[in-house]
Amino acid sequence: MPLLWLAQEEDGWVTPDAMREIGDILGVTPAEVLGTGSFYTMYKREPVGRHLISVCRGLPCMWRGSEELVDHLFGALGIGPGQTTDDGVFALEEMECAAACGGAPCLQVNYLYGENMTTDLVDEMLSDLRVGRHPWMLQDGLPVGDHPGKAMA
Amino acid sequence: MTTQILHARLKAHPDSHTVERSLATGGYTALRRALQEMSPQKVMEEVKASGILGRGGADFGTGMKWESIPAGSFPRYVVVNADEGEPGTFKDRELIERDPHQLIEGIALTCFAVDAEKAFIYCRGEFRLGHARLAQAIAEATERGFLGRDILGSGRNIEIVLHRGAGAYVCGEETALLSSLEGYRGEPRLRPPHPTVAGLYAKPTVVNNVETLSNVPWIVNNGGAAYAALGTERSKGNRIFSLSGCVNRPGNYEVELGTPFRDLIYNHGGGIRDGNDIKFFVPGGGSAPWYGPDRLDLPLDMAEVKANGSMLGSGAVMVADSEVCAVRSALNLVRFFDHESCGQCTPCREGCGWMTQILTRIEEGTGRAVDLDLLLDVSDNIAPQWRWGQWPYLMTTICYVGPSASVAAVSAVTMFREEFEQHVTERGCPLRREHARAQ
Numbered sequence: 001m002p003l004l005w006l007a008q009e010e011d012g013w014v015t016p017d018a019m020r021e022i023g024d025i026l027g028v029t030p031a032e033v034l035g036t037g038s039f040y041t042m043y044k045r046e047p048v049g050r051h052l053i054s055v056c057r058g059l060p061c062m063w064r065g066s067e068e069l070v071d072h073l074f075g076a077l078g079i080g081p082g083q084t085t086d087d088g089v090f091a092l093e094e095m096e097c098a099a100a101c102g103g104a105p106c107l108q109v110n111y112l113y114g115e116n117m118t119t120d121l122v123d124e125m126l127s128d129l130r131v132g133r134h135p136w137m138l139q140d141g142l143p144v145g146d147h148p149g150k151a152m153a
Numbered sequence: 154m155t156t157q158i159l160h161a162r163l164k165a166h167p168d169s170h171t172v173e174r175s176l177a178t179g180g181y182t183a184l185r186r187a188l189q190e191m192s193p194q195k196v197m198e199e200v201k202a203s204g205i206l207g208r209g210g211a212d213f214g215t216g217m218k219w220e221s222i223p224a225g226s227f228p229r230y231v232v233v234n235a236d237e238g239e240p241g242t243f244k245d246r247e248l249i250e251r252d253p254h255q256l257i258e259g260i261a262l263t264c265f266a267v268d269a270e271k272a273f274i275y276c277r278g279e280f281r282l283g284h285a286r287l288a289q290a291i292a293e294a295t296e297r298g299f300l301g302r303d304i305l306g307s308g309r310n311i312e313i314v315l316h317r318g319a320g321a322y323v324c325g326e327e328t329a330l331l332s333s334l335e336g337y338r339g340e341p342r343l344r345p346p347h348p349t350v351a352g353l354y355a356k357p358t359v360v361n362n363v364e365t366l367s368n369v370p371w372i373v374n375n376g377g378a379a380y381a382a383l384g385t386e387r388s389k390g391n392r393i394f395s396l397s398g399c400v401n402r403p404g405n406y407e408v409e410l411g412t413p414f415r416d417l418i419y420n421h422g423g424g425i426r427d428g429n430d431i432k433f434f435v436p437g438g439g440s441a442p443w444y445g446p447d448r449l450d451l452p453l454d455m456a457e458v459k460a461n462g463s464m465l466g467s468g469a470v471m472v473a474d475s476e477v478c479a480v481r482s483a484l485n486l487v488r489f490f491d492h493e494s495c496g497q498c499t500p501c502r503e504g505c506g507w508m509t510q511i512l513t514r515i516e517e518g519t520g521r522a523v524d525l526d527l528l529l530d531v532s533d534n535i536a537p538q539w540r541w542g543q544w545p546y547l548m549t550t551i552c553y554v555g556p557s558a559s560v561a562a563v564s565a566v567t568m569f570r571e572e573f574e575q576h577v578t579e580r581g582c583p584l585r586r587e588h589a590r591a592q
Contacts, residue, residue, distance in 0.1 A: 001319060001336060026336075039338040039495075040319030042278045054279075058240050059439060059485050060397035060471050096322060096489055097240040097439070098279060101397035101471070102404040111281035 004037050013044040041095075049084040049091030051129045054108045058097030065118075066105040070094065072119045076126060089130070109134065156383065158371045158391050159364065160407040163251035170286050172293040175254035181299050183373035184258050187265055188307040191373075196266040200369060202377025204389035209234055209325075209362030210438065210466040212455045219267050221349045222357045229357040231263050231272040232348075233366060234330055235287075238277060238322040240439030240489060241469030244393040244405050245363040249276070249283040252367070253290035257313065259366035261299060262373055264311045267359055271312050275330050278318040287315055322493035326552045327360040329495065340495045341552035364393060364468075384410035387456040392468050394453065396422045399429065399474035408453065415449040418472055429474035433568060437466025439486050440557035442541060443564035462542040478584045479572050483565035484512040490558035500535040501555025507531045508562050515573060518581030525566055525573055532559035541567035 003025065007018035019033040026033075037043045055061075055070050070092075074080055077090050084091040100106040103115025107122075114125060114135065128135045162178050163169040175181070187196050201216025222229055233256070237245040248256060260272050276284050291313050295301045302310045316334055323329045324339040331353050333339035352358025368390065372380050384390045388410040394417055397403045401423035408417060414436065418424070425431060431446040442463040444451075451457055458465045473482060491505035511528045514520045533539070536559040539546040548556045566573055575583050 001317070001333070004319070005317060036336060036338055040278070040321050042318075042320035057485070058489075059435075059482060060241055060403070062481070062485050063398050063473060063477055095279065095320075096492065097238060097242075099237050099243040099246045099277070101241050101243050101395060101469070104397060104403065108279065111279050113282075 001036070001040075004033075004040075004043050008043060013047050047084070047088070050089055052091045052093065052108075052110050054093050054095040054098070054111075055081075056096075056098040056100065056104070056106050056108075057094045058101060058104070060101040061097075061105040064104040068119065069105055069107065069117055069122060072122055076123065090126075155391060155407060155409045155412075157407055158380075159248060159252075159255070159367050159393055160405075162255065163247070169251050170253055170290070172254060172290065172297065175252070179374070180254050180370075181258050181294075181297075183370040184261050184265075184299060185305060187262055187373055188305050188309070193266050193268055196262060196373060199372055199377040200266065203368075203372045203380035204377070204384075205365065205368055205372070205380065206388070206455060207362055208364035208368075208392060208468065209327075210239065210440070210464070212465070215361065215365055218349060218361070219263070219359055221347070222267055222359065223350060226357050227268075228271065229267060229269045230353045230359070231260060231267065231269045232327075232331065232334065232353060232358055232360045233260060233272065233274040233363060234325060234327060234360055235274050235276045235280070235283070235363050236318050236325040236330060237280075237363070237467075238325050239467040239469060240486065241395060241397050241435065241471040242438050242467040243395045243397075244468060246277075246280055246283055247405050248363050248367050248393075249280065250286050253283075253286050254294065255367050255370060256287075256363055257290055257294050257300070259369035260313060261294075261304070261311050262369045263359065263361065263366055265309065269359070270310045271314065273314045273316055273334060273353070275316050275318060275324070275334055278320050284315070284317055291315060321495075322489075323495045323552065323554055326554070329552065330360065331358065338495065340497045343551055385452065385454045385457075388454040392453065392465075395467075395469045396472070397469065398434070398472040399426050399477065400424065400472050401426055411452045411454055413450050413452055414444075414470065417453065417470060418449070422472070425472065425474050427474075429476065432473045432475050432477055433479070433564075434473060435469070435471040437464045438469040439471075439489060440464075440553060440560060441466045442544070442560050443568060445568060459544050462544045464544065476584065478516075478582050479565045479569035480512060480516045480576050481582065483561050484509065484516050486561035487512055487558045490554050490561075494554055498550040498552075498555060500549040501558070504531050504535045505555060505558045508558055512562070515576050516582055518576070518579075520577045522574075522577055524577065525570070528562055529566060532562050535559045536563075539563060 003022045007014050020030045023030045023033045079092050081094045100113050105117050106115045166174050168174045205215050206212040300311050321339045324333045326341050328342040329339040348358045348360050381389045391407050393405050393407045406421040433443045436444050455465045488509045491509045494501045494505050496502045508531050511524050536546040536556040541564050
């Protein structure tokens, strides 16, 4: 798994070439690498947008409006969960309970949290991201990653 | 206000995650004391005397788990389950992000007690900040001699390996976690053998939850008896409860076990939004059978909750008010377990999918009258003969993922059968239509 992370950090997603290389390093077949890799939702097997927005669809978030957030993002970006915008800037997905139910509804951008989200806050977040600012990353003192794979940085 | 064991540092200081703050507020004093004045057996005895039960959800005695490591079998490992993913639970993330040194000290003490030299933290992949904070804290602790070789001149070595998960709820189940840590798909294993006998790389392994180990420094400093003086007869100490849903002040609250649900929800949580009534609440994370408001005066006590047909599980209390649809809530949880099923056991792999489909059509207005019993029938193939109000259940699967879907479905159908029937006869969700009209 650390090798899969490394590959994703390099390329932004886990490419077939990377899986072959990992197989060579570990002495297993590429199919075995795929077998492990495909079990985990965070390993992306196709390119994803630079800003991966993961909206929590856990029960407390649903009770507090997460479905409206997804609808709103669909309206604002023109993409549904599992899709990336044509310019490659945004990707949208729904994630399982993000362990931030105290700030429901919540979402993550490249795995950093935005809590107590509203449609207005989502709009603000999108315009920040469009000009390359990350609303929470800087606040947490973490470097701005240029794609979700860099999340380890 | 309850004595704060776990939250003391992080509630008082915004920089509680730094090594400087930790050291200034008693961090690593328990480790120093244990290494200088105590034997490993003594540390184990104190933890046993504390009566603390694992805070991950299985309520197993921590001291007893440590003791069950077979003598003379080396190497042995300590594995920390930081793969918090149970719906409604967010206590471990706060402990990791805001007080990583408390956890690391707990891990070092555990290694000392069970005579292990290597520990692994399996950190949930989505915890990017938590992972960064843990990595930094491990580096700082190593630099200051709390980890590494010959810690604090004791001649003991303790190394912590930080592992990053990649998005799989089932890896919070300890045997799946071990499979994942070994580099495989995160599929649970049959027990026995238990991990304490043959765990990671088939070596004796203690797997403990973040909150459990974060208690250990306090127990060593204050003694097991002081910890056991808190709580109730069968549920000792404090616990952090993740309160969420339709309450005014959702959040993590560290309270003494035995506190009533009502106190948690109405005093700590500030009551229900818009002054609404409670329709139902889930007392212990997404896997726990639901409760009606008639159970509000039950104490937060593992044994009491079990005697009343549910479990405190991971300590996540999710509260639904009168605006919430029971069908949609059950669908949300069942779909979650369907998504997270590892696919190993047929009843779970197929059954969760079927239940999701049935609930979806009921919620969307294409359900049939027979669907309710069909739902119960599918559920019965995963958790045979389980009825709402009973605990525990029988299961046809290796782990608890599949039966947890049954638990949500059966709870909802049993408690809110009329609402389900209304969905069928009115061809859709009555609550949704009410909302649409109101807007």
